[in-house]
Amino acid sequence: MELATLERLNACRQARIPAVLVTDLGGGHASVIAEGDQLHGALGEAVAAAFRSGHASVVEADGGSYFLNVHRPPRGIVIIGAVHISQVLARMAALVGFDTRIIDPRMAFATPERFAGIDLRSDWPVDVLKAKPLDAYTALVALTHDPMIDDFPIAEALRRGCFYVGALGSRKTHASRLERLKAEGFPDETLARINGPVGLNIGAVSPAEIAVAILAQIIEAMRLRDVASAKGDIR
Amino acid sequence: MSGASISIDPLLTAEAWRKSGREVAIATVIETWGSAPRPAGSHLVIDAEGNFEGSVSGGCVEGAVITEALDVIGSGDPRMLEFAVADETAWSVGLSCGGRIRVYVERLA
Incomplete structure (x- = not known):
């Protein structure tokens, strides 16, 4: 592969543009096809199928043998609350490869010192999510315990079909949250999509342990309860 | 891709290494x-x-792949x-899990 080809592929990946790297296993020539590029012939059809499935594979087409490697944008996690758990969760989520951002209108919490290198917005979720809306490829985790801050993004995550919705709080806190959302008109089966108490039940105690439990539950939702892959497009 | 800076991304590594003359x-x-x-699509x-x-x-066959890569x-x-x-x-190394994999090794020109 030529360096220029790799540069184009990496540029697509960093711009969150789905791309397929087509490698001719006969001659070794490689080319990048970005989503939206013109496709032709049997190989073009195979590339279109690869975009839909997201799976890398070897295909025989147009008299040659080609390896199609699909690069789709990483899933995202939006964390509501610049709290202690978020400090750990954001870093671990980035290690796993999630695009991670934190929203918290409380200036005292949302300080750059506590979240070095993390995309952090100290504004109200209603304003931040207007500029960059939630989608089916994003997980929403609400961690402030404050209905004034948490309720809107949770409701928005349910409306937008986020692949994971989690909310911190005791069973009692969660029960009153469900009552408020029910009053807003959400049916029970929609509210059942909220993971509360948040995280897998591994007996987590410390903020870091709770972050592990939450991240594991998000991965479970992505890998085992994946509704988005059926549609084929990660965006 | 905010996570790219701290997550391990072999293709970004390859680009950076090549540009530094390696x-x-x-x-x-x-x-x-x-x-x-x-899975298919994974890189070393x-x-x-x-x-x-x-x-x-x-970690089962990486050693053999590295040896071949030096030839490539x-x-x-x-x-x-x-x-x-x-x-x-064919090979003195194998996968203890019982699977079989095909690995394509190429030089970054």
């Missing part, structure tokens, strides 16, 4: 059969000194490798 090979899992530790990148980033298995860096010709359990005729 010779680089990219190994890619292109097919798997049965139980295989890394190697430089001429034998430094590497990423994986094509659970030298010759410039891509190679197709195949690893299976107890495949003593």
Whole structure:
């Protein structure tokens, strides 16, 4: 592969543009096809199928043998609350490869010192999510315990079909949250999509342990309860 | 891709290494059969000194792939490798999980 080809592929990946790297296993020539590029012939059809499935594979087409490697944008996690758990969760989520951002209108919490290198917005979720809306490829985790801050993004995550919705709080806190959302008109089966108490039940105690439990539950939702892959497009 | 800066990304590593003047090979899992530790599309990148980033298995065959990659860096010709359990005729290393993988190794020009 030529360096220029790799540069184009990496540029697509960093711009969150789905791309397929087509490698001719006969001659070794490689080319990048970005989503939206013109496709032709049997190989073009195979590339279109690869975009839909997201799976890398070897295909025989147009008299040659080609390896199609699909690069789709990483899933995202939006964390509501610049709290202690978020400090750990954001870093671990980035290690796993999630695009991670934190929203918290409380200036005292949302300080750059506590979240070095993390995309952090100290504004109200209603304003931040207007500029960059939630989608089916994003997980929403609400961690402030404050209905004034948490309720809107949770409701928005349910409306937008986020692949994971989690909310911190005791069973009692969660029960009153469900009552408020029910009053807003959400049916029970929609509210059942909220993971509360948040995280897998591994007996987590410390903020870091709770972050592990939450991240594991998000991965479970992505890998085992994946509704988005059926549609084929990660965006 | 805010996570890219701290998550391990072999293809970004390969680009950075090549641009800094290092010779680089990219190994890619292109097919798997049965139980295989890394799915098709997984990368291991190697430089001429034998430094590497990423994986094509659970650490079972990386050593052999690196050896082949050094040859590929030298010759410039891509190679197709195949690893299976107890495949003593072709390779002295294999996958203990019982799977089989095909790995394509090419030089980054």
